[in-house]
Amino acid sequence: MSRLELRKHPRYKPNPAAPVRVDIMGNGFLEVVHARDVSLGGLSIFVPHDFVDCDIAGEVDLIVTFGKNRPFKVRAMIRHRSTGRNEHWFGLEFVDLSEEHRGAIAQYLSRCSKLLD
Numbered sequence: 096m097s098r099l100e101l102r103k104h105p106r107y108k109p110n111p112a113a114p115v116r117v118d119i120m121g122n123g124f125l126e127v128v129h130a131r132d133v134s135l136g137g138l139s140i141f142v143p144h145d146f147v148d149c150d151i152a153g154e155v156d157l158i159v160t161f162g163k164n165r166p167f168k169v170r171a172m173i174r175h176r177s178t179g180r181n182e183h184w185f186g187l188e189f190v191d192l193s194e195e196h197r198g199a200i201a202q203y204l205s206r207c208s209k210l211l212d
Contacts, residue, residue, distance in 0.1 A: 104134035107207035113162025115203075119171075119187075121155040130159075132210055135200055137171060137188040154190060161203040167196050 109115045115130035117140055130138040138159075155173065160166040175186030192200075 104136040106132040106134045106139075106210045107204045108132055108210050110162065110203075110207050113164075113203070113206070115162075116160040116166075118158040118166075119155055120157075122153070131184065133200065133204065133207070135192075135197060135204070137174070137186060139175075139184055139186045142183050142185060155187070157187065161199065164199065164203070167199065169193075169196060 109130055109132070115133055115138065117128050117130055117138065119126045119128065119140065126140075126142055128140045128142060131141055132139050153172075154170045157169050157171050158166050159169060169192055170190040171187040172190055173185055174188045175184075177184040
């Protein structure tokens with residue numbers, strides 16, 4: 096089974112005119128980054144220092160801002176971590192996303208380009 100078939104939700108490339116800002120807060124760290132891709136189930140981020148010396152086990156808090164829309168807070172789990180030597184990508188899965196926030200994400204994604212895996 097391919098990775099695409101395993102995904103619950105298709106991924107989208109953020110609209111360059113309305114980037115997705117992600118404030119990620121965990122045990123002993125706070126980062127402000129931008130999403131590489133987004134879906135109804137989560138997003139991926141680039142962290143230059145690879146969370147070295149940070150506790151990334153368990154859930155993290157996110158404040159997500161889609162373009163100029165109002166930010167919202169959601170919990171997430173780090174589900175994927177790139178394994179390449181010079182790669183610093185992390186996949187985050189939303190936890191208990193409200194219907195209101197799911198609707199806001201769906202509205203944003205309607206203006207984005209779908210990615211092919």
